Amino acid sequence: MTTLSVVPAYAVPAPKAPLERTTIARRQVGAHDILIDIKFAGICHSDIHQANEGWGEAIFPMVPGHEIAGVVTQTGSAVTRYAVGDRVGVGCFVDSCRACEYCEQGLEQYCLNGTVATYNGREKNGEPTYGGYSTHLVVDENYAVRIPDALSLDVAAPLLCAGITTYSPLRHWNAGPGKKIAVIGLGGLGHMAVKLAHAMGAEVTVLSQTLRKKDDGLRLGADHYYATGDESVFSELRGRFDLVLSTVSAPLPIDAYLRLLKVDGAFVNVGAPEEPNSVNMFSLIAGRKSLAGSSIGGIRETQEMLDFCAEHGIGAEIELIRADQINEAYQRVVGSDVRYRFVIDTATI
Ligand SMILES: [Zn+2]
Ligand SMILES: [Zn+2]
Numbered sequence: 584m585t586t587l588s589v590v591p592a593y594a595v596p597a598p599k600a601p602l603e604r605t606t607i608a609r610r611q612v613g614a615h616d617i618l619i620d621i622k623f624a625g626i627c628h629s630d631i632h633q634a635n636e637g638w639g640e641a642i643f644p645m646v647p648g649h650e651i652a653g654v655v656t657q658t659g660s661a662v663t664r665y666a667v668g669d670r671v672g673v674g675c676f677v678d679s680c681r682a683c684e685y686c687e688q689g690l691e692q693y694c695l696n697g698t699v700a701t702y703n704g705r706e707k708n709g710e711p712t713y714g715g716y717s718t719h720l721v722v723d724e725n726y727a728v729r730i731p732d733a734l735s736l737d738v739a740a741p742l743l744c745a746g747i748t749t750y751s752p753l754r755h756w757n758a759g760p761g762k763k764i765a766v767i768g769l770g771g772l773g774h775m776a777v778k779l780a781h782a783m784g785a786e787v788t789v790l791s792q793t794l795r796k797k798d799d800g801l802r803l804g805a806d807h808y809y810a811t812g813d814e815s816v817f818s819e820l821r822g823r824f825d826l827v828l829s830t831v832s833a834p835l836p837i838d839a840y841l842r843l844l845k846v847d848g849a850f851v852n853v854g855a856p857e858e859p860n861s862v863n864m865f866s867l868i869a870g871r872k873s874l875a876g877s878s879i880g881g882i883r884e885t886q887e888m889l890d891f892c893a894e895h896g897i898g899a900e901i902e903l904i905r906a907d908q909i910n911e912a913y914q915r916v917v918g919s920d921v922r923y924r925f926v927i928d929t930a931t932i
Contacts, residue, residue: 587611591932592717593906594644595634601910602634604932607646607713609721616721617665618657619673624715625650625741625899626925628771628832631913633703637857641703648715648927649675649701652730652740662724670730672889674743675879677701677712677726689883715740716909718932728886731893738898741771741924742889744879745899749776749828750888751880752851753783756826760784765820765827765843766805769796772830772853774900774923777803779888780828782895788824790816799922803900817842822870830854837874841866849873899924905931 592607612618630647632638651673655665665671676698679686683695691698699706702714730739749772758764762785766776769791780787781804788807789800797808809816820843827840831854841850841862849872862874880888892898900923904912912925 588719590717590719592646592713593909593932594646594713594716596644598636598641598643599634602716602913604906605644607644607717609713609719610710612657612659612721613723614659614661615723615725616659617655617662617671617724617727619651619653619671619720619722619727620656621651621653621715621718621720621929623652623737623740624648624717624927624929625744625901626909626912626916626927627741627744628916629744630714631916634913642705642711645703646713646716647702648717649673650740650743650745650924650926651701651715651720652736652743653720653929658724664724665727665729670732670736671727672730672739672743672885673701673715673720673722673727674747674885675701676704677722678707681725689881691881692879716906716927716929716932718929726882728882728889730889733893733896734889734898737903737926737928738901739889739892740926741775741899741901742892743885745771745775745924746779746892747880747885747888748772748853748877749830750779750891751884752828752853752877753780753785753826754884755877756849756851758783758785758826762786762825763788763823763845765790765824767791767811767827767829767835767840768831768854769800769923770830770919771899771921771924774799774803776828776830777805778897779891781805782891782897788820790827796922824848826851828853832856834858834860837862838866841872841874844870844872846870847872849875852876853878899926901926903928907931
């Protein structure tokens with residue numbers, strides 16, 4: 584056991600305030616814990632939502648970051664899954680109740696008693712959690728995943744949120760050969776959805792507001808690319824898709840998108856608009872269609888996703904930044920000016 588350690592971090596001191604360098608205390612390495620030397624941390628749009636309290640009251644100071652990749656530097660006495668030197672990742676949660684029916688099924692993200700968020704959350708003892716914009720993290724070994732050697736840690740970091748958030752619904756709704764998948768939006772989530780659905784063997788179409796990123800979309804694995812700013816696209820693509828996956832947080836005309844589905848097709852949201860949306864039930868009734876959502880993935884499925892990415896040579900497209908560029912990066916994420924994920928080199932913290 585080591586003593587509680589004080590480590591450097593970048594924190595949001597108060598709602599909407601810029602991030603600044605500070606120090607935080609990490610708990611001592613318990614029997615079931617591993618100490619991770621964080622190498623890279625991705626910047627997810629939800630980091631910004633939470634720093635701005637866009638999703639409700641938050642805990643400050645806040646150290647965001649739930650796309651974490653690093654190396655194990657110490658293990659607790661009872662740890663069996665990892666050894667010093669192992670390459671590991673941590674995603675959006677660091678604990679759950681471990682007893683409810685969903686935890687038992689490996690669907691910890693839907694824990695009936697609530698997961699412990701990697702940051703802006705509270706441990707079971709009430710202590711606030713701090714995320715990946717830091718040099719070190721102590722986490723229970725059961726809430727870490729192994730990053731295969733074939734994946735570089737920098738491009739692997741965003742897989743821990745953007746990757747699993749898109750992989751899980753693609754698997755659940757059976758993306759694969761013979762299936763036609765539409766991805767709405769080509770951002771952090773969307774570009775991962777395109778790569779993953781393509782690797783699964785599906786026919787992939789990107790639906791974006793403009794054709795600005797068309798070349799990128801096709802290079803990343805899309806078969807088709809349409810601008811939804813052109814109304815005629817909705818009649819041209821009517822009844823085309825088995826699955827439409829929305830990765831955007833802007834409100835969408837749901838009924839128009841439901842018309843793009845085949846019979847039994849599903850419109851699935853992983854992007855989260857802040858305001859409620861309405862849907863005409865006839866849009867679902869005609870064609871036995873589903874309107875659904877999906878949240879990240881469990882630990883087991885996150886490991887499966889990383890192994891799949893290693894096998895298919897898939898990482899995120901990233902812009903690597905220094906820690907003193909985080910505030911600038913936040914502004915660029917808000918302006919959709921990133922291709923396609925900012926990743927912080929935590930050696931610069
Ligand atoms: Zn995220
Ligand atoms: Zn549970």
